[in-house]
Amino acid sequence: MKELRFFPVFVILLLSLWGCTKVIDLKLGNDSGKLVIEGNIINSDGAQQILLSRNVPFTSTNTYPPVSGATVSVTDDQNNTHNFTEGPAGTYSSAPFQGLTGATYKMSVISGGATYTATSTMPAPVRLDSIGEKSDAFNSSDNRREISVHFQDPPNVPNQYRFIMWVNNTEVQYVFAYDDEFTDGRYVNLDLVESLTDIYPGDTVKVEMQCIDKPVYTYWFTLMEQQFGGPDGGVAPSNPPSNITPTVFGYFSAHTTQTITMLVQ
Amino acid sequence: MLHHTIAPGTITTNSTSSFDDVSVEERYGYENAAYISDDWRYNSKLTFLYGFRLSSLFLLGPGTFNTYDAAGNVTSSATYASGKLVKDYFNLEPRFTASYLLSDESSLKASYNRNTQNIHLLNNSTSTTPADLYVMSSNNIKPEISDQVSTGYFRNFSENTYEFSAEVYYKALQNQIDYKDGAQLILNQDVESLLTYGTGRAYGLELFLKKKYGKFNGWVGYTLSRTELKFPAINDGNYFPATQDRTHDLSVVGIYQLNERWSFSSDFVYATGNAVTYPTGKYEVGGITTFSYSQRNGYREPSSNRLDIGATLEGKKHKKYHSSWTFGIYNVYAHRDPYLITFQNSKTVPNTTEAVETSIFATPIPSVTWNFKF
Numbered sequence: 354m355k356e357l358r359f360f361p362v363f364v365i366l367l368l369s370l371w372g373c374t375k376v377i378d379l380k381l382g383n384d385s386g387k388l389v390i391e392g393n394i395i396n397s398d399g400a401q402q403i404l405l406s407r408n409v410p411f412t413s414t415n416t417y418p419p420v421s422g423a424t425v426s427v428t429d430d431q432n433n434t435h436n437f438t439e440g441p442a443g444t445y446s447s448a449p450f451q452g453l454t455g456a457t458y459k460m461s462v463i464s465g466g467a468t469y470t471a472t473s474t475m476p477a478p479v480r481l482d483s484i485g486e487k488s489d490a491f492n493s494s495d496n497r498r499e500i501s502v503h504f505q506d507p508p509n510v511p512n513q514y515r516f517i518m519w520v521n522n523t524e525v526q527y528v529f530a531y532d533d534e535f536t537d538g539r540y541v542n543l544d545l546v547e548s549l550t551d552i553y554p555g556d557t558v559k560v561e562m563q564c565i566d567k568p569v570y571t572y573w574f575t576l577m578e579q580q581f582g583g584p585d586g587g588v589a590p591s592n593p594p595s596n597i598t599p600t601v602f603g604y605f606s607a608h609t610t611q612t613i614t615m616l617v618q
Numbered sequence: 619m620l621h622h623t624i625a626p627g628t629i630t631t632n633s634t635s636s637f638d639d640v641s642v643e644e645r646y647g648y649e650n651a652a653y654i655s656d657d658w659r660y661n662s663k664l665t666f667l668y669g670f671r672l673s674s675l676f677l678l679g680p681g682t683f684n685t686y687d688a689a690g691n692v693t694s695s696a697t698y699a700s701g702k703l704v705k706d707y708f709n710l711e712p713r714f715t716a717s718y719l720l721s722d723e724s725s726l727k728a729s730y731n732r733n734t735q736n737i738h739l740l741n742n743s744t745s746t747t748p749a750d751l752y753v754m755s756s757n758n759i760k761p762e763i764s765d766q767v768s769t770g771y772f773r774n775f776s777e778n779t780y781e782f783s784a785e786v787y788y789k790a791l792q793n794q795i796d797y798k799d800g801a802q803l804i805l806n807q808d809v810e811s812l813l814t815y816g817t818g819r820a821y822g823l824e825l826f827l828k829k830k831y832g833k834f835n836g837w838v839g840y841t842l843s844r845t846e847l848k849f850p851a852i853n854d855g856n857y858f859p860a861t862q863d864r865t866h867d868l869s870v871v872g873i874y875q876l877n878e879r880w881s882f883s884s885d886f887v888y889a890t891g892n893a894v895t896y897p898t899g900k901y902e903v904g905g906i907t908t909f910s911y912s913q914r915n916g917y918r919e920p921s922s923n924r925l926d927i928g929a930t931l932e933g934k935k936h937k938k939y940h941s942s943w944t945f946g947i948y949n950v951y952a953h954r955d956p957y958l959i960t961f962q963n964s965k966t967v968p969n970t971t972e973a974v975e976t977s978i979f980a981t982p983i984p985s986v987t988w989n990f991k992f
Contacts, residue, residue: 377959377975384899384912391903408901408910411961415969417902517904524905526963576908590895591852592911602901602910 381411388420390469390597392460392605394427396478398451401427401435405443405464408602419443423464430457452607454478460597460605471597471605474566478609479504479512481562486552486617498552498617501544502560508538513570515608518545519559525550528580530565530573552617559614568596569606620649622737624752647754648676649736655713663719671711675736675755677704683757688851690798690811705757709734724773735762738795740813751809758810763792781828791818796849816849818860836872843867853914859893861915866890884927891919897961900971907963907971919959925950939992948983 385408392403405420425437425445437445452458454477462469482503489497506512516529527547533539545560552558565573575593595604624645655669679698683705687693698704715729738759740751755761770785794816822843829835845860852858868888875881896917897909926948933941954977964972 373954374974374976376964376972379896379917379959379973381896381973382898382912382916384897384910387899387901387910389901389903406901408899410899411897411909411971411973413900413970415900415902415907415963415971526906528904528906573904576903576906590897590909590911591914602908603903 383410384408385410385413388464388469388601388603389417390460390462390471390601390603390605392427392462392471392603394452394458394473394475394607396452396454396475396609399449400446401437401450401452402447403427403437403445403460403462405445405462420464423462425463426461428459428461429453452609454609456607458605458607467599469597469599469601471595473569473596473605473607475607475609476512476564476566477507477510478611479507479514479562479564481560481611481613484558484560484613484615486558486615489552496554498554498556499544499546500552500558500560501542502562503540503542504562506533506536506539506541511537511567513565513567515563515565515570515573516545517561517563518547518550520550520552520556522557522559523550528573528577530570530577532570532574554617556617557614558617559612561610561612563606563608563610565606565608568594569604569608572596572604622647622649622754624754643681645681645754645756646678647736648678650674650676665717667713667715667717669713671713673709673711673734673736675707675761677706677754677756678702679704684808684811685757686808686811688814690808692808692811705755707736707755707761709761709763723775723778724771726769726771728769729767731766733764733766735764738762740795740797740809753809756810759795759813760793760815762794765790779829779831781826781830783824783826785824787820787822787824789820791820791847794818794847794849796847796852798851814849814851816847816852818845818847819857820845834872834874836870838871839867839869841867858914858916861892861894863893863915864890866921879932881930881932882928883930884925886923886925888921888923891921893917894919894959896959896973909961909971920955922953922955924948924953924955939990941991942989944985944987944989946985946987948985950982952982 387408389406389408390403391406394401403425405423405425406417407420409417419442421439421442423439423445426434427437427447428434435447435450437447439445452475454475457472457474459470459472482505485501485503486498487501489499500518502516512533514531516531518525518527518529525547526549529545529547531543533541572593572595575591579590592602593604595601597603597605622645625642651671651673653669653671655667657665657667659665678700679702680700681704682695682697684692685694696704709732711732711734713729713731715727718726720726736755738753738755740753753759766787766789768785768787770783772781772783774781795813796816798812798814820843822841824843825840826837827839828837841864843864845863846857847860848855848857866888867890869885870887871883871885873881873883893915894917895911895913895915898912899910901908901910926946927950928944928946931943931945933943958976960974960976961971962974964970
């Protein structure tokens with residue numbers, strides 16, 4: 354038996370597919386007061402910084418209580434120890450020194466009776482040639498622009514990169530982490546695709562390129578994977594794997610840094 | 619006998635591209651099964667059905683096969699020529715059912731089943747890289763095994779106008795698979811290094827009542843259940859609800875035949891929402907607001923429920939063709955089912971975060987269908 358069907362109201366169905374959004378109150382739990390350690394050693398001569406704070410409930414404002422009174426130090430693989438002293442509350446700084454490519458640094462933070470340690474190895478620097486801008490591929494209306502980065506990836510070595518973007522001195526709240534699994538040895542032209550900050554001609558854009566080691570890459574990559582997903586995606590979001598033991602929120606990263614600023618035309 | 623080829627994908631580029639050529643090795647396997655069963659009538663009331671299925675999988679070369687430890691590091695690597703056996707699995711799957719007639723109208727049943735599965739779907743829809751991957755059992759991935767016991771009571775009454783059943787079940791799951799945190803999945807040549815293995819359990823009660831005859835008929839089905847998973851590397855090694863765990867699942871269907879030409883129908887469904895992981899706190903790293911999570915799948919999406927109604931008008935009888943009109947309204951009371959919940963910095967209140975729900979099908983949807991058969 355043959356069968357014919359007509360759906361004259363298919364158009365109505367399509368129209369009703371418009372989504373609607375609203376802010377909701379989910380009665381989320383109260384997870385707060387846990388230690389967050391953010392340690393960075395960079396390849397420019399200056400005071401290196403380690404930040405200690407605590408997490409707050411989802412419903413609080415985005416202000417994070419600093420953690421004072423910790424004992425913080427970083428030791429390199431020549432057994433030179435750099436002691437960090439607390440300046441503003443929760444901000445621990447060293448006397449000026451320069452992080453070296455290939456050196457492994459060990460961070461030690463003693464706070465609240467516990468000792469937290471982490472190691473990170475500074476990779477060789479890769480030069481960021483230039484940053485560019487072009488019409489936004491997803492939304493080219495009203496002349497919206499998109500930023501790209503251009504650099505030569507060194508062949509036959511694994512490289513990991515993190516980019517940070519500021520638009521008119523405000524940091525874009527988006528993690529950009531990439532490795533060279535598919536681009537080893539290539540000249541890389543990469544678009545920093547994000548939808549949180551609109552970029553227009555006349556804006557000043559600053560991009561920092563960091564060369565990071567593999568565990569730090571895994572940390573940022575996990576955060577990047579989760580930032581658009583939301584919890585309904587199928588794989589549950591989770592805290593990114595920290596390289597600090599015992600596990601706390603945050604990371605310790607020895608990385609190279611290079612910054613380029615441009616005026617969007 | 620089934621022959622499986624799994625081709626995860628390739629990238630082909632040219633010399634000026636930013637990307638390298640990448641090709642993920644294909645995997646080949648043969649799956650075989652044999653089945654034997656027998657039924658045995660002990661007396662007029664008690665019967666047994668029993669048997670077993672023998673399933674086997676042969677994973678074959680060519681290819682390079684790495685073996686990974688729990689941390690995902692390669693512990694050994696071996697290259698196999700085309701057609702060479704890499705790994706074989708034999709699984710015996712016994713089945714057993716006993717039925718006992720209590721009376722002409724009622725019976726009891728009890729059963730045990732083992733099932734194994736050699737093709738596994740890995741699901742990751744984290745939206746920046748939505749990816750479903752199929753993988754075969756291998757030197758790293760063991761066949762998934764489920765053992766289920768169930769028992770039920772079945773009864774017809776009012777001269778078979780009504781049919782009722784109640785069943786309880788318990789299922790034990792072995793060799794469950796999930797991704798580790800921070801997995802990069804697209805075209806990954808070591809995808810098996812990103813997997814973590816655990817166990818699970820599912821149990822529940824199913825109730826079903828159906829009216830089979832009369833001007834008004836329909837059915838009511840209700841399931842109370844729980845499905846939980848346990849992985850050493852996830853949720854501190856504690857049981858957590860599976861995403862699709864449904865505590866309550868209710869469906870009601872009614873059909874009323876007014877006369878030869880008009881009939882009306884309605885259905886209502888209600889289900890507990892998916893188990894999901896929501897942030898419980900937040901902190902800042904790299905100048906970016908970051909959410910903290912304390913329990914895997916510790917929250918529930920709102921329950922979903924919906925009422926649909928419909929009416930069918932049969933056309934006048936013709937010898938050569940038959941036509942009918944169906945008028946329906948989907949989601950009569952415009953229930954909003956959440957489709958996606960995102961957590962973000964507030965766009966209206968500076969320096970705070972908010973949860974935003976996106977939903978679709980928030981209006982009743984009328985439909986008209988003309989059916990023409992010839």
